[in-house]
Amino acid sequence: MTKKTSKPNDQQDERVHVSLDQPVVEYEEGSKAFFENVAADYHKSMYNPFWKLSQSLIFHLMDDYIVLPNLGKGKQYLDAGGGTGRLTWHILETDKTAKVTLFDFSPDMLAQAENIGRELGLLDRVKLVEGNLMDMKGIKTHAFDAAVSANNVFGFVYDSSLAMEEISRTTKLGSMIGLFGIPNAYHGAFFNQTIGRYDESRKILETLRGTYTPEMPEINFFTPDGLFNLYLSSGIRPYLVTGMPVTIYPGYADTDPRFVSDKAQTIADPQVWNNVFELERGLLDSTARIDGVYQVQAARGNGLAAIGKREILVPY
Ligand SMILES: C[S@@+](CC[C@H](N)C(=O)[O-])C[C@H]1O[C@@H](n2cnc3c(N)ncnc32)[C@H](O)[C@@H]1O
Numbered sequence: 001m002t003k004k005t006s007k008p009n010d011q012q013d014e015r016v017h018v019s020l021d022q023p024v025v026e027y028e029e030g031s032k033a034f035f036e037n038v039a040a041d042y043h044k045s046m047y048n049p050f051w052k053l054s055q056s057l058i059f060h061l062m063d064d065y066i067v068l069p070n071l072g073k074g075k076q077y078l079d080a081g082g083g084t085g086r087l088t089w090h091i092l093e094t095d096k097t098a099k100v101t102l103f104d105f106s107p108d109m110l111a112q113a114e115n116i117g118r119e120l121g122l123l124d125r126v127k128l129v130e131g132n133l134m135d136m137k138g139i140k141t142h143a144f145d146a147a148v149s150a151n152n153v154f155g156f157v158y159d160s161s162l163a164m165e166e167i168s169r170t171t172k173l174g175s176m177i178g179l180f181g182i183p184n185a186y187h188g189a190f191f192n193q194t195i196g197r198y199d200e201s202r203k204i205l206e207t208l209r210g211t212y213t214p215e216m217p218e219i220n221f222f223t224p225d226g227l228f229n230l231y232l233s234s235g236i237r238p239y240l241v242t243g244m245p246v247t248i249y250p251g252y253a254d255t256d257p258r259f260v261s262d263k264a265q266t267i268a269d270p271q272v273w274n275n276v277f278e279l280e281r282g283l284l285d286s287t288a289r290i291d292g293v294y295q296v297q298a299a300r301g302n303g304l305a306a307i308g309k310r311e312i313l314v315p316y
Helices: 022-047 050-072 085-093 107-120 158-169 186-193 196-205 224-231 270-287
Strands: 076-080 099-104 128-132 144-150 171-183 238-245 302-311
Touching: 022 050, 022 107, 050 085, 050 144, 050 171, 050 270, 050 302, 076 158, 085 099, 085 107, 085 144, 085 171, 107 128, 128 158, 144 158, 158 171, 158 224, 158 238, 171 186, 171 224, 186 196, 224 238, 224 302, 238 270, 270 302
Parallel strands: 076 099, 076 144, 099 128, 144 171
Antiparallel strands: 171 302, 238 302
């Protein structure tokens, strides 16, 4: 892959853009075809108690570190790989002064996002942009005050370093950057063992690439320290790397947005769900706040999460 160069000013048109070679094109075609298939059903996963739990924990962390400290200040957010806009709608509903650029390479997910945004009456504060996170041409340097991304986006991006450099370039100094629901290599290996895919389990640990199920495209997996270093090498000082949920995991059926596994069904009762949410939130709150130290619970998380601050460590 040809690496791009970034200029330390707003002249993004002068940048040399990434040219994608064949393996990248094939990898991305697999992801796009997958999202073309799931786009119409994607929102249904929110009726799944496990994904509802996972999303509520993501909102909790994102609000605490990013949205609430910026409340009422008319900030510009990037929702990287925003899909149908879960994070976007939450930000816009929480902060009536915020604006969000929802950036995604799947036209099918963006079409769903547009429908949902219209129904919610929030389209006037969102810009839907179709493009590749590895080369965000058209987005100016230092355009955003904060960037967020959730639910496997960095698994699907072929080269996470390029995407992180682009997030770094397009955010202002001092911006908070949160990545949530990053595929955890240890959990990927565990999950594959539980469904009898021992070779896949080994492959994930050895190569940090693999699949959760035979139906899903190949993705990248991360270790907590790998995620920590991804931040650092892109000029973003990591505040925390953690994992969630850590006391309950999804089953096979939960990998398809139309279904709910027996495991997820165990927390369907609102009282039980609430107890599990409080337990998980307590774990996040009690362990996630020590600057720069990644947390013991990270390796146990179904997904990893990291929050950091854009600093002058690289010359964007
Ligand atoms: C599992 S979805 C998550 C969507 C949303 N963030 C959420 O939390 O519901 C992953 C999204 O990442 C997008 N994506 C994957 N690779 C991408 C890339 N290289 N550039 C832009 N978007 C990408 C996909 O199109 C998809 O919408």
